[in-house]
Amino acid sequence: MMGGSLKLYYDLMSQPSRALYVFLSKNGIPFQRCPVALRKFEQKSPEYIANVNRFGKVPCVVNNDFRLAESVAIVRYICREYAVPAHWYPKNNSLQQARIDEYLSYQHLNIRADVSLYFFCTWLNPLMGKEVDREQADRLRQRLDKGLNFFEQVLLENGAKPFLTGDQLTYADLSAACEIEQAKIAGYNPCTERPHLSTWMAAVREQTNPFYDEAHKYVYRLAPEHIPTPTVPCDDDD
Amino acid sequence: MMGGSLKLYYDLMSQPSRALYVFLSKNGIPFQRCPVALRKFEQKSPEYIANVNRFGKVPCVVNNDFRLAESVAIVRYICREYAVPAHWYPKNNSLQQARIDEYLSYQHLNIRADVSLYFFCTWLNPLMGKEVDREQADRLRQRLDKGLNFFEQVLLENGAKPFLTGDQLTYADLSAACEIEQAKIAGYNPCTERPHLSTWMAAVREQTNPFYDEAHKYVYRLAPEHIPTPTVPCDDDD
Numbered sequence: 096m097m098g099g100s101l102k103l104y105y106d107l108m109s110q111p112s113r114a115l116y117v118f119l120s121k122n123g124i125p126f127q128r129c130p131v132a133l134r135k136f137e138q139k140s141p142e143y144i145a146n147v148n149r150f151g152k153v154p155c156v157v158n159n160d161f162r163l164a165e166s167v168a169i170v171r172y173i174c175r176e177y178a179v180p181a182h183w184y185p186k187n188n189s190l191q192q193a194r195i196d197e198y199l200s201y202q203h204l205n206i207r208a209d210v211s212l213y214f215f216c217t218w219l220n221p222l223m224g225k226e227v228d229r230e231q232a233d234r235l236r237q238r239l240d241k242g243l244n245f246f247e248q249v250l251l252e253n254g255a256k257p258f259l260t261g262d263q264l265t266y267a268d269l270s271a272a273c274e275i276e277q278a279k280i281a282g283y284n285p286c287t288e289r290p291h292l293s294t295w296m297a298a299v300r301e302q303t304n305p306f307y308d309e310a311h312k313y314v315y316r317l318a319p320e321h322i323p324t325p326t327v328p329c330d331d332d333d
Numbered sequence: 334m335m336g337g338s339l340k341l342y343y344d345l346m347s348q349p350s351r352a353l354y355v356f357l358s359k360n361g362i363p364f365q366r367c368p369v370a371l372r373k374f375e376q377k378s379p380e381y382i383a384n385v386n387r388f389g390k391v392p393c394v395v396n397n398d399f400r401l402a403e404s405v406a407i408v409r410y411i412c413r414e415y416a417v418p419a420h421w422y423p424k425n426n427s428l429q430q431a432r433i434d435e436y437l438s439y440q441h442l443n444i445r446a447d448v449s450l451y452f453f454c455t456w457l458n459p460l461m462g463k464e465v466d467r468e469q470a471d472r473l474r475q476r477l478d479k480g481l482n483f484f485e486q487v488l489l490e491n492g493a494k495p496f497l498t499g500d501q502l503t504y505a506d507l508s509a510a511c512e513i514e515q516a517k518i519a520g521y522n523p524c525t526e527r528p529h530l531s532t533w534m535a536a537v538r539e540q541t542n543p544f545y546d547e548a549h550k551y552v553y554r555l556a557p558e559h560i561p562t563p564t565v566p567c568d569d570d571d
Contacts, residue, residue: 149487150439161428168434175427189413190399196406201388203441249387 101126104147104155106133111166112154113310114273118170120306122179167199170266182263194260198267206271209242210278218281243285247292254291257298264302272299276311279318339364342385342393344371349404350392351548352511356408358544360417405437408504420501432498436505444509447480448516456519481523485530492529495536502540510537514549517556
């Protein structure tokens with residue numbers, strides 16, 4: 096099933112879209128770029144729902160006639176169907192695979208929810224004309240603080256583990272880093288006073304560049320000035 | 334890795350705990366029952382967090398020295414390590430596996446969140462002495478209505494598909510049914526005016542009994558009278 100028939104529907108403003116975009120690019124898997132503009136609600140159009148993703152979300156892949164949503168399901172599928180270096184999701188190491196699965200299941204209602212809720216409340220809602228509920232924003236900020244502290248202290252064991260599941264980069268790390276980057280748009284620097292998280296994020300970026308920076312170009316541009324980000328040209332083609 | 338060394342930490346009040354309990358029981362996988370009383374916050378005790386699950390949640394399995402949390406990760410692990418009928422999660426059918434993975438990833442922020450948020454707001458919070466916010470409860474009820482309608486109309490294709498991913502019962506169905514049962518405790522009957530959802534839930538129950546009813550004994554007992562549930566003896570040992 097190798098070849099150029101794989102289409103990726105994505106928006107670089109979506110965390111799992113970015114993770115998948117980096118994953119496919121870094122692994123040299125040919126794919127057709129099919130940008131979907133969330134800001135125009137293109138993912139909710141009847142055509143998109145009928146022909147691409149019934150969930151009305153990004154990312155999604157279409158491979159010949161097979162449509163698949165949900166980044167975590169897509170990555171497992173890609174690892175079965177294409178040649179992907181084993182460290183991403185080691186098919187022959189049941190315990191390591193279980194540990195990666197554990198994080199990828201855990202993150203939905205934790206890091207992903209922690210970051211997304213704060214982002215929606217403080218950045219996206221005001222953009223849509225909705226007033227920020229300060230009390231809610233404070234509560235969500237505390238939740239995000241707590242989630243990231245747990246991430247650094249327990250999951251990364253305060254730096255004792257270079258990556259989430261051990262010594263090697265896996266899809267769990269890439270997924271997590273792309274989620275956490277999103278907080279920067281909302282003016283929250285996840286790295287402040289978190290040296291081990293910072294080291295880990297830098298390592299994920301370094302091991303997946305230049306694709307990581309390419310996928311994060313809008314995040315970097317939208318992050319306010321007090322949060323340092325790399326300079327990456329935006330060609331506005333996505 | 335067969336044998337009786339597998340320990341399951343669970344509470345039958347937890348949806349994914351029930352799904353895993355039914356899955357292990359139905360497949361004849363020997364396991365030690367290790368109940369964790371959520372009502373006593375046992376999952377947050379320092380001993381539990383240090384020795385069982387660092388996330389402070391149920392379910393969790395411990396197999397010799399290997400500890401694994403998150404029901405979806407656990408099921409995949411069990412399917413690799415034990416003899417489990419292929420229909421649950423067919424290892425040799427990449428597309429079917431992808432479809433099951435898709436649902437199991439999707440559900441976290443959809444059906445699981447839809448049911449749990451309503452349950453917390455209208456049943457658990459008042460039990461903990463917190464007043465019900467009627468406006469929030471109405472909003473969450475609408476969200477749950479919408480989620481279950483989508484489940485029936487799109488995922489089950491209005492009865493055209495007997496199970497979520499086709500003709501056969503998979504872990505996606507069991508996981509979904511155990512989530513949806515939880516709404517009954519909060520006085521919400523998911524089956525009302527949803528004939529196809531009702532047929533599907535009955536099929537999941539029938540194919541997994543007597544373990545399904547055993548796992549749902551507290552749900553059945555706690556559901557208010559206007560919601561019909563089977564009578565199952567509760568021996569209060571969990």
